[in-house]
Each structure stands twice: as C-alpha cells, then as structure tokens.
Amino acid sequence: MKLPIIFAIDDDPQVLQAIQQDLRKKYRKQYRIIATSSVREALDSLPEFKKKGEEVALFLSDQRMPELTGVEFLMQARKIFPNAKRTLLTAYSDTDAAVRAINEVQLDYYIAKPWDPPEEKLYPVLDDLLGDWQSDYRPAFEGLKLIGYQFSSQSHDLKDFLAGNLFPYQWLDIENDPQAQELLDLHDKNRNDLPAVVLEDGTVLARPTIAELGGKLGLQPKATQSLYDLAIIGAGPAGLAAAVYGGSEGLRTILVDKRAPGGQAGTSSRIENYLGFPNGLSGADLTRRAIAQAQRFGVEFLAPQEVVSIQSQGQYKHIKMADDSEVVARAIVLSTGVSYHKLENESLDKFTGAGVYYGAATTEAYAFKGKPVYVVGGGNSAGQGAMYLSRTASKVFICVRRPDLSETMSQYLIDQIGRTPNITVLGCTEIVEGLGNDLLECLVLENMDSHERRTVKAAGLFIFIGTKPLTDWIEMNIIKDPKGFIATGRDLARYADFKQVWKHDREPYLLETCSAGIFAAGDVRAGAMNRVASAVGEGAMAVSFVHKYLAEN
Numbered sequence: 152m153k154l155p156i157i158f159a160i161d162d163d164p165q166v167l168q169a170i171q172q173d174l175r176k177k178y179r180k181q182y183r184i185i186a187t188s189s190v191r192e193a194l195d196s197l198p199e200f201k202k203k204g205e206e207v208a209l210f211l212s213d214q215r216m217p218e219l220t221g222v223e224f225l226m227q228a229r230k231i232f233p234n235a236k237r238t239l240l241t242a243y244s245d246t247d248a249a250v251r252a253i254n255e256v257q258l259d260y261y262i263a264k265p266w267d268p269p270e271e272k273l274y275p276v277l278d279d280l281l282g283d284w285q286s287d288y289r290p291a292f293e294g295l296k297l298i299g300y301q302f303s304s305q306s307h308d309l310k311d312f313l314a315g316n317l318f319p320y321q322w323l324d325i326e327n328d329p330q331a332q333e334l335l336d337l338h339d340k341n342r343n344d345l346p347a348v349v350l351e352d353g354t355v356l357a358r359p360t361i362a363e364l365g366g367k368l369g370l371q372p373k374a375t376q377s378l379y380d381l382a383i384i385g386a387g388p389a390g391l392a393a394a395v396y397g398g399s400e401g402l403r404t405i406l407v408d409k410r411a412p413g414g415q416a417g418t419s420s421r422i423e424n425y426l427g428f429p430n431g432l433s434g435a436d437l438t439r440r441a442i443a444q445a446q447r448f449g450v451e452f453l454a455p456q457e458v459v460s461i462q463s464q465g466q467y468k469h470i471k472m473a474d475d476s477e478v479v480a481r482a483i484v485l486s487t488g489v490s491y492h493k494l495e496n497e498s499l500d501k502f503t504g505a506g507v508y509y510g511a512a513t514t515e516a517y518a519f520k521g522k523p524v525y526v527v528g529g530g531n532s533a534g535q536g537a538m539y540l541s542r543t544a545s546k547v548f549i550c551v552r553r554p555d556l557s558e559t560m561s562q563y564l565i566d567q568i569g570r571t572p573n574i575t576v577l578g579c580t581e582i583v584e585g586l587g588n589d590l591l592e593c594l595v596l597e598n599m600d601s602h603e604r605r606t607v608k609a610a611g612l613f614i615f616i617g618t619k620p621l622t623d624w625i626e627m628n629i630i631k632d633p634k635g636f637i638a639t640g641r642d643l644a645r646y647a648d649f650k651q652v653w654k655h656d657r658e659p660y661l662l663e664t665c666s667a668g669i670f671a672a673g674d675v676r677a678g679a680m681n682r683v684a685s686a687v688g689e690g691a692m693a694v695s696f697v698h699k700y701l702a703e704n
C-alpha cells in the first residue's frame with residue numbers, strides 16, 4: 152500500500168533540512184516525506200502523483216519564496232489535492248498574510264519559525280491535522296482502472312479479459328462515476344478515447360486491443376523455445392490439468408490460450424460438486440491455483456495468443472499463431488473447449504454487450520443491482536449464473552424450453568434455486584424479441600404450449616444455451632462428428648475416412664485423434680461428460696498417452 156505524502160517546501164536550505172529531519176523523525180513510518188526548495192518543481196510533480204494514485208495528506212509551505220508565495224502555492228496545490236491539509240511556515244512579520252490565507256485558501260494552521268522544540272511547537276499541531284485528515288481518508292484503489300461505458304461491447308470485452316486473467320481492477324462508468332471524468336481530464340483524454348485503461352504507473356491505454364493490454368500487463372504472447380515436447384492449446388480445466396501433469400513429469404510443456412485461463416469453468420461463481428472442496432470454490436480460484444501449480448513445474452503459458460492452424464510433419468507438429476509466430480512441438484493436446492450458442496435473433500444481436508451477454512454473469516452482475524434480469528439455459532452454468540445474479544438483481548427469471556430443470560441441471564443447484572426467493576423458473580418459455588433504444592429494456596416471451604406472448608421489463612439477458620466446440624480453426628484432416636466435436640480413440644473406426652488418414656500399425660490411443668500425436672481432452676472431445684472433474688481427468692489422462700506416443704517416436 153502506498154504511503155500518503157507530507158510535502159514540505161522552503162527555499163532556505165537550512166530551514167528545509169531542519170523541517171525534513173523533524174518530519175522524518177516523527178512521521179516516516181506512516182507517511183512519505185518529500186521536501187523541495189523549488190515551488191515550480193513541487194507544482195510540476197503534483198499532477199504526476201495524482202496520475203499514479205498517490206495522496207498528499209499535508210502541505211507545509213514557507214510563505215516567503217521567490218517564485219510564488221506560500222499562499223499562492225497552496226492555492227494551486229489545493230486544485231490538485233483539495234483534501235490535503237494546508238500549513239504555512241511563517242516569520243513573525245508574515246502573520247497578517249497567514250491570517251488572510253485562512254479565508255483565501257482555507258489555511259488550516261500557520262507555524263512560526265523557529266519551532267524548537269518540535270515536541271511542543273510542531274508535532275502537536277501536525278498530529279491534530281493529520282488525525283483529521285486520516286478520519287476522512289479513503290485509500291485510493293491500487294491497481295488497474297478501466298474507464299468506459301457500462302453498456303459497451305468493447306468495455307465488456309476488456310472487463311472479461313481482466314477478470315479472466317485474475318487482474319484486480321476498478322471499473323469506472325463514465326456516465327455515473329465522477330471519478331471517471333476526473334481521470335480522463337487528468338490524463339488529457341476525452342470520451343472518444345473510451346474504453347481506456349489506467350495502469351498503476353499512470354500510463355493510459357486508449358481503446359486498447361486485448362493483445363496490447365496483455366502485453367502491457369506482462370503476459371507472455373511469445374514462446375521462448377523453438378521446440379517443446381508438448382503443446383496444449385486451450386487453458387480450460389482439461390488444458391490446465393494436462394499442463395500440470397506434463398510439467399510435473401518432465402515434459403517441456405507450453406500452454407496457449409487466446410483469452411484467459413479457466414475456460415467456461417473459470418467464469419463460474421461457485422463450483423460445489425468438485426471433489427475435495429466441500430464448501431465449493433469459484434472458477435477463478437480453481438484457475439489461479441492451477442496456473443500457479445503449472446508454472447511451478449516450469450510450464451510456459453502464452454496469453455493472449457491465438458492459434459490459427461496446426462500441421463503435422465513427421466514427428467513434429469507446427470503450430471502457427473495469429474501474429475505469424477510459430478511453435479514446434481512433438482505432441483499436442485487440443486483442449487479448446489466450447490462456447491455458448493448465440494440466440495439466432497436479430498433483435499437481440501444489437502444489444503450484445505449492451506444488456507445481452509453470453510455467460511459473463513460474474514463480470515456484469517453489479518451493473519444490474521436492483522433490476523430484473525433474465526437467464527436463458529437449463530444447464531449448470533445457467534444455474535450458477537442465476538445464483539450469482541440473485542445477489543444483486545431484484546428478480547432473476549430462468550427461461551427454459553423444457554417444463555423444468557430436472558433433466559438438465561444438477562440437483563444441488565435445483566435445490567438452491569428453489570430456496571432462493573428472487574429466482575423464478577419459467578418453463579416452456581422462449582425469448583422471441585428484445586426491445587430498447589441503445590440498451591436492452593424489454594423482452595418478448597412466448598409460452599411454447601399456448602403460444603401466448605407477453606412483454607416484460609428486463610435490464611439484462613444472460614445466455615447459457617447449448618455449446619459448440621471451438622474447432623472451426625482446425626483446417627488439417629482431423630475427424631469431427633457432425634456437430635464439430637473431435638472424434639478420438641476407438642470411436643474413429645466408425646468414420647468412413649478413418650483408414651484413409653490413419654496409417655499406423657497400432658490403433659489410436661483412447662484420447663488420440665486421427666492424427667498421431669495429436670490428442671483431444673475435455674469438452675471439445677466427442678462424447679465428453681461436460682463436467683469440470685471429468686475434464687481434469689481427461690487432461691491428466693492425455694499426458695499418459697503423450698508419454699506412450701513420445702516413447703515410440
């Protein structure tokens with residue numbers, strides 16, 4: 152935590168040295184003491200302190216200085232740090248000016264020189280002033296600040312990225328938070344520069360891309376080695392487990408993800424059926440633990456970095472990235488997971504990021520405090536999202552096409568939803584239209600049995616329907632089922648073109664694709680269970696098959 156500042160200014164070197172020594176003797180443990188003989192230097196430094204989120208608790212200024220008087224300095228300093236206490240160091244002849252300053256700059260006190268002994272003439276005065284300041288002081292948030300419009304898809308993407316990568320940040324809505332405009336003014340930015348990210352060192356990124364922001368935050372988008380034993384594409388639970396086991400078993404392992412670790416599980420507010428955590432744990436907590444564990448074993452993690460193609464050339468797999476860089480590995484685990492289906496509805500498309508969200512309950516929940524929201528979907532992710540939203544929203548409505556949740560959701564979640572008074576399940580209901588100007592305001596619901604339609608007020612819509620595998624980018628001849636999920640192991644024999652692409656004496660290993668040395672694990676694999684625990688198990692299992700493959704090549 153940054154210490155607040157006591158700022159002393161005096162053009163007399165001997166007086167400045169004396170006040171600096173006395174201040175440090177008494178206050179150096181609780182405050183940062185800054186002393187200067189130049190008023191201009193002091194005024195130039197104050198905006199930089201402000202940009203870095205530092206606070207000045209007290210100004211202690213000599214009255215008679217060549218560049219500006221102490222009163223004039225305090226008048227200007229007050230504009231930058233209005234809450235700081237203001238004190239003049241005065242000679243006897245300056246008393247009249249000090250008294251006038253009480254009205255002109257709301258001077259808090261004037262101290263006559265010399266102030267010996269400080270235990271009687273300096274410290275009691277400053278103790279009172281600093282005590283008053285501390286009673287009203289609220290430490291500024293130390294971390295990233297994201298300024299933008301609440302209902303903006305660009306702002307939502309940045310929030311989602313920061314939260315997914317576990318970066319603490321403060322969200323400042325330009326339309327509702329005065330501090331947002333103050334920060335823009337301080338950094339000479341305007342609303343055309345939004346969304347903007349203010350870094351801890353005061354640097355401002357205007358409308359940054361995900362890659363640009365990731366680079367500034369120290370994420371690693373470039374590989375450090377030319378060859379790896381194992382490359383894992385996708386950092387969901389399966390990919391994270393594969394990384395931990397690959398690294399712990401001595402494989403040179405690289406993990407690549409285009410957004411953030413954790414996948415869909417990483418955005419879950421509470422996973423309560425994961426073995427060994429009787430009180431449950433959040434997806435973010437699970438992700439944080441897994442990444443730390445993998446990196447402890449020497450696993451290299453590239454993010455944000457998107458893989459655009461893979462090619463198998465003999466015993467080497469060439470992985471091409473979106474920035475045209477390339478990684479070569481001896482084996483690959485595909486664990487890219489799935490994404491939620493979009494509702495095929497033009498009236499909702501225009502509100503994406505402006506009231507309509509796919510998943511993302513944890514990053515946007517607070518924006519809907521005291522407002523009604525709707526959730527579409529009957530799976531566990533929808534149930535977890537509804538439970539999280541119920542903490543802040545006035546009402547949460549879960550819309551499902553089936554009569555109830557019993558066929559699609561775990562019983563523990565159904566029980567929790569039943570005990571939550573502000574959650575209502577709307578069975579046999581679908582959303583047919585979204586209404587609003589710039590923001591989502593209402594939804595049109597249709598009862599699938601009676602075909603009766605009604606219009607309801609809705610501040611937000613969170614969609615958790617179906618899943619589609621993230622495999623469109625794979626151009627090489629890897630067999631997929633009709634829905635795009637990757638076929639593996641013995642299931643490959645059911646496909647007519649399997650023998651045309653598999654040219655090995657052995658059968659594929661259980662999680663191996665039709666391309667030897669390329670494995671699939673987790674939700675992206677055809678026949679997967681779509682549970683965190685099973686994804687983790689498959690990720691670990693895939694590494695055992697990687698070892699077998701590497702031993703024969």
